[in-house]
Amino acid sequence: MDEGSSRPRVLIVDDTRFDREVALDAIGDVAQVETAGSAEDALVALRRVPVDLVLTDLHLPGLSGIELLSRVRAEYPDTDVILITAHASVDSAIQALRMGAADYLNKPVHGDELALVVRRTLDRRRIQAENAHLRDLLATVEECRPLAASLEPAEIHTIALDVLLARLDRAQGLAIFHRAANLGTDDVVLRGWQEPEAESLRAALLGEKPIDVEAVPLPIVLEGGPLLEMVRAAGVQPGRMLAVPIHGRASEGGVLLLPESDRRLGDKDLEIARLVAAHAQAAIQNAECYHQAKERAFVDDVTGAYNARYLFTALDHEIRRAERYGTQLALLFLDIDRFKLVNDQHGHLVGSRTLRRLAEVFGTCIRQVDTLARYGGDEFTILLVDTSLESGIQIAERIRAAVARAHFETRGSASLQVTVSVGVAAFPMHGREPEVLIDMADKAMYRAKSLGRDRLCSATEL
Numbered sequence: 408m409d410e411g412s413s414r415p416r417v418l419i420v421d422d423t424r425f426d427r428e429v430a431l432d433a434i435g436d437v438a439q440v441e442t443a444g445s446a447e448d449a450l451v452a453l454r455r456v457p458v459d460l461v462l463t464d465l466h467l468p469g470l471s472g473i474e475l476l477s478r479v480r481a482e483y484p485d486t487d488v489i490l491i492t493a494h495a496s497v498d499s500a501i502q503a504l505r506m507g508a509a510d511y512l513n514k515p516v517h518g519d520e521l522a523l524v525v526r527r528t529l530d531r532r533r534i535q536a537e538n539a540h541l542r543d544l545l546a547t548v549e550e551c552r553p554l555a556a557s558l559e560p561a562e563i564h565t566i567a568l569d570v571l572l573a574r575l576d577r578a579q580g581l582a583i584f585h586r587a588a589n590l591g592t593d594d595v596v597l598r599g600w601q602e603p604e605a606e607s608l609r610a611a612l613l614g615e616k617p618i619d620v621e622a623v624p625l626p627i628v629l630e631g632g633p634l635l636e637m638v639r640a641a642g643v644q645p646g647r648m649l650a651v652p653i654h655g656r657a658s659e660g661g662v663l664l665l666p667e668s669d670r671r672l673g674d675k676d677l678e679i680a681r682l683v684a685a686h687a688q689a690a691i692q693n694a695e696c697y698h699q700a701k702e703r704a705f706v707d708d709v710t711g712a713y714n715a716r717y718l719f720t721a722l723d724h725e726i727r728r729a730e731r732y733g734t735q736l737a738l739l740f741l742d743i744d745r746f747k748l749v750n751d752q753h754g755h756l757v758g759s760r761t762l763r764r765l766a767e768v769f770g771t772c773i774r775q776v777d778t779l780a781r782y783g784g785d786e787f788t789i790l791l792v793d794t795s796l797e798s799g800i801q802i803a804e805r806i807r808a809a810v811a812r813a814h815f816e817t818r819g820s821a822s823l824q825v826t827v828s829v830g831v832a833a834f835p836m837h838g839r840e841p842e843v844l845i846d847m848a849d850k851a852m853y854r855a856k857s858l859g860r861d862r863l864c865s866a867t868e869l
Contacts, residue, residue: 414439415529416456420449420463420475421491426514430462433518434525446470450478458486460509460528462521465492473503480507487528491516540675547574547679551686558694560584564661565596567653567687572598574679575649575672577665583612584653584661604643611641623652623662626680628672634664647672651680655691657699707781709759710766718780718788722841725778725792729834737799739789740830740848741769741806744860746785749825753817761815761825768813772806788845796833796865803829803863811861826861828852837866 417438419430427442434440441458443449446467453461461479465472476488490503493514503511509528512521550570557563564582572580579599595612597605622633629635629648638645645666654660663684705717713721722738729736743749743765750758762785769779769787778790789806791799807829814822830851838844847866855864 415460415532416441416458417460417462417525417529418443418449418452418458420444420446420461420467420472422464422467426464429518430516430521433521434462437522437525438529446472446475446478449475453479453483453486457483459532460525461486461488462525463488463490465490465503473506476503476506476508487532489524489528540678543574543675543679544682547682548686550574551683554686554690555693557690558697560655560659560661560691560694561594561596563687563690563694564653564663567651567683567690568596568598568663571651571663571665571680571683574683575665575676576670577668579668580663580665581608581612582661582663585659600643604641607641608638608643611637621652621654621660623650626651626677626684628667628677634662638664649676649680651684653684653687653691655688655695657695659691659695710763710781712766712769712787713778713780715780715782715788718778718782718790718845719841721778721780722790722844725790726834726839726841726844729792730839734793735795735833735835737791737794737796737802737831737833738844738848739791739799739803739806740782740832740845740852741787741789741827742852742856743785744826744828744856746825749823753823757815757817757823761823764813764815765810765825765827768809769806772802772809788848794833796831796836796867799831799833800863800865803831807861807863828855828860829863830855830866831863832866 415438417434417440419427419440419442421427421430422444431440431442438459441452443452446463447469449461449463461475463472463475467475470478472490472492476490479486479488487509488507489510489512490508491512491514510524512524547570550573554563554566557566561584564584568580568582572578581598582596583593585593593613595609597608600608619633627650629650634650635645635648638648647667649665649667649672651663652660653662705713707714725736728734746758749761762781766779766781766787769789773779773789773791776792780788780790782788791802794802807827810825810827813824815825817823830848830853832838832844832848832851834844837847847869850869851864851866854869855862858864
């Protein structure tokens with residue numbers, strides 16, 4: 408049945424025009440009706456537009472009703488058949504029912520009787536279809552369960568794509584989404600594409616122009632628009648595409664795209680897509696909450712920099728990575744010179760503002776891949792990845808000079824200036840464990856203080 412139509416379709420097959428018209432009058436208000444004078448004409452009609460029910464005479468010129476029943480059951484298994492004959496026998500009735508006929512009627516058939524049998528058959532089909540769809544929805548819910556257990560947005564999009572492909576019985580699809588680790592950039596997951604097409608799609612979808620994943624508010628079948636044009640720009644001609652958005656509450660989000668292929672997408676496909684989208688969206692929002700809570704647990708409330716707990720995690724990770732790839736890293740330990748005087752003379756509110764402003768100054772001197780953390784009190788650390796001792800010393804000097812030039816607000820119109828002492832240690836030269844590196848950088852910082860403050864010292868000098 409065409410999901411876009413509100414009424415079922417019935418094909419009446421009879422070589423007698425009078426009998427066709429009687430049947431048409433009886434069921435014309437029940438369904439959309441088409442007629443054929445032979446089994447051969449009926450097969451032509453079925454190839455043109457599939458129907459829900461074939462109502463056929465048993466005795467026809469050419470192919471018989473039994474032969475038509477056999478062909479319909481083989482070629483259109485979702486179509487029901489009711490046989491009508493003026494020469495019924497128990498054997499023919501049993502044969503027809505065994506071959507899959509939905510019902511069997513004797514001529515002459517009264518209009519009311521025919522309408523009742525047709526309604527009963529169509530109602531059964533409708534109930535069976537509704538039950539099958541409910542089973543599909545339940546199976547979809549079951550397959551969506553892994554989404555709730557995932558806390559990684561990229562994994563959520565991948566699982567959602569695989570579930571949608573399986574539930575809609577599609578071979579090709581893709582997911583485009585923002586990468587949580589580097590917001591503002593996109594990533595793509597592809598399923599079912601040959602490598603040349605896959606590479607073209609990646610190039611087109613991950614180009615310089617960012618994809619507006621918010622442009623699709625609800626699951627919809629696209630016939631045009633920017634998303635479809637980007638896919639076509641890769642040399643892929645999908646015709647229409649099903650677009651299923653997955654939106655978080657914050658910056659996470661993406662969209663699943665499935666080409667329509669040979670089987671047209673219908674209302675039931677969209678309902679399944681909405682169900683998958685709802686589960687994936689809940690999972691994305693849950694992942695956002697988790698990562699936000701995790702982020703808050705690792706962020707210092709005063710400065711907005713990471714805290715010491717995060718430093719140890721990041722330092723251990725980066726040391727393992729440096730060991731694996733044979734690279735270096737540098738660790739800076741910074742202490743504000745005579746910071747107690749700032750608190751004593753201007754108050755702790757100004758002291759907190761000074762710490763926050765210092766974190767901003769530090770941030771302007773380092774890269775996004777580097778890690779700034781407040782170690783405690785007036786002490787900060789900066790982890791510089793893929794950085795040698797020499798480069799670390801240069802960066803430390805740049806930070807020291809930037810702090811010395813900066814002005815910090817007080818309660819009045821005047822401003823104050825502060826300086827920092829910096830210790831520099833490097834992996835693997837000064838240590839291979841987080842605690843050792845921090846200790847070496849800390850001792851180098853204290854040496855810088857002992858030498859007069861507002862200067863830096865390398866752990867090599869210890």
